Amino acid sequence: MSLVNEQWAFVKDLAKLVAKAEELGFMLTGGELSRPREMQELYFKRGSSKTMNSNHLRRLAQDYNIFFEVKLCYDKVKLKPLGDYWESLNEHNRWGGNFKSFLDTPHFERNVP
């Protein structure tokens, strides 16, 4: 699949994720999707990212501010049903709550080879 077609499929999955979030009682506001290389270098240097190969560089990752009962929520256990749903949509979908090196619960990505 070409990159633009993958990006489109990713955005369509995000639409399903947003609907599921509402169904589960969460409220989302948008965070980063596209990230310039200079910004990635800055995040990497300060430790808020562990890679220089982020899917944000390819527009295949989206961060959300996730609210539960009007409070920002980073809790992996509370957010797990949303992460599980995301990963069920496509074999390449990864939720940051399941990352081994770095817990990143607001992060939803498409990790294609």
Ligand SMILES: [Zn+2]
């Ligand atoms: Zn992210």
